[in-house]
Amino acid sequence: MTIENKTLARFRLPFWQRLTDWAPTGIGIIFGYSVLFILYFPIVMLMLLSFSGDPLTGIPGDWTITWYEDVIFADIAQRDGEAYGSNFRVGDPLLLSIMLAFITSILCVIAVLIVGPVLPRIKWRGPFLVGFLMPLMIPGIVGGVGLFMWYRLVIHVKMGIWSLVVAHFVWAFPFALLAMLVVASRFDTRLMEAAEDLGAKPWQRFWQIEMPILKPGIYAAGFFGFLLSFNELPFSIFMRAGQDTLPLYLWIQSGAHNTTVPLIYAMSTIITVGSIGLTFLAIKLAFGGGQNDVRQ
Template sequence: MAGHATGHKTGHDRRSPGFWLLAGFFSLFVLFMYGPMLVIFTLSFQGPEGGLTFPMRGFSLHWYQELAKGLGVVDIAAALRRSLTLGIAVMLATVLLSVLAGLAFRKRLVGASVLFFVVVASLIMPSIIVSLGIGLEFRLLDGIIQWGLGRLGAEETLANYGTAMGLYTSALGAHLTWTLPFGLLIMFAVFNRFNPAYEEAARDLGATPWQGFRHVVLPLIAPSVIGVGMFGFTLSWDEIARTSQAIGDVNTLPLELQGLTSTVTTPSIYALGTVTTLVSFLVMALTLLLVLILKRRSARRTPA
């Protein structure tokens, strides 16, 4: 009987040729996705005499030290700060607007379908076209502002006026056209599965709408809200196309990195790419940690 059980288990666990074919294809796909990243990581640790290709010549942190000194006329630290602050602003705006829209779409709204498709339409438009359109809008706005200043006789202000384009105007709007649809799709899926009986129970116990949201709804949707925030930051952090024509006179770190690919001929550029990638991984790790903490806190509060 034991032999029969062992034979049955062995037969059950035997993999078909199709399984190994699909496993091999999946392994190649993962290698194709993450192989370039691993190559960049590895080459960033070249020795002082190392170049941009294999074979490696030594192993050191030399190019990270060179990166800390700066890359020519490019102020990497300032570009890093701009990308971080813009990413945080995009994250906060994406979370706030996505949650509010998710709450609003739970009710019957006139034109809700049209509004939804208008918001999501930016995902299917070429990114560079979105960037060009936003840039043209702000150039028209600059013309209107300059005309208004001239009509008001504010000659000194007009002489010092540059552009309305910037990190927290045109660039923020351009990034939201990319991050907000993802946030909306996540929150719509969350609220479609949300049981309104929890809110009704809170109201029956005397809670106000704000108290019901704060103490009942928000704790239940908190992991998804954190996920939306992660999407908002990471999508903004490495965005190039939608930023290129809509940021004005400054550059974010991805734009500086793109420009450096044609001028920097040392592994310093690989060190910079590694640092930017590690920031994305750090944000994802913090997101997973927060979700884990929320789940454990919820489990402790739930009676056995």
């Protein structure tokens, strides 16, 4: 049946039935964008407040760019040689966070490619799955302390960037795996058999059949790996040893006896604007404009 015919058929239905037909769509749109409004109201407000003279009152106004100067120029930290109140040096932590997020993302993709397609097909998948999802069941900071105690006190290795990578991977991998399993569990192994029967070489089977089908899962894994790593704090607290990621840095700064909120607002605005463009591009590349190409 073509779309046209179906649409016509629908219009022949009584009004109330057409209404129930459209209601789910309406509910979806209303729910979704209402919550997005709740989500974005504070973000838009903080963008306005980041240009305001007195952000802590929550009322925009008295426009200024002084907080941006403080965030961007804090590294230089000198105004005519005077002692200058802001020590908000966010550049290095931001860079480290981005790097860690990239590494975590790629590690997650590799790991879910190893685990994802095989796990739904083995007999003892239950215990395996519980083991892989283990970090989700322990509060992050305790998990961090647990790993820290094990590696530092039992095995006697020193913490460093490597341990931060481990911490972020441990946190992000279960989520990446779940995202991959959503896709991989529906992967039809008969396709591989068919391809083989038709004489496809192993690499052909991998690239031309497995990869395209698993692609949404791979993107999702990389995606969640990146995002979860970028804001990871609890595991990092004990796995850091001298390295500051952005969330760690903000957490430490929150102990200051001077106000950091205006600076956090300004920095968040910069990050929001920057990430909008990058995210838009990444999603366009990954999801091909939202069309899934997983038709089997």
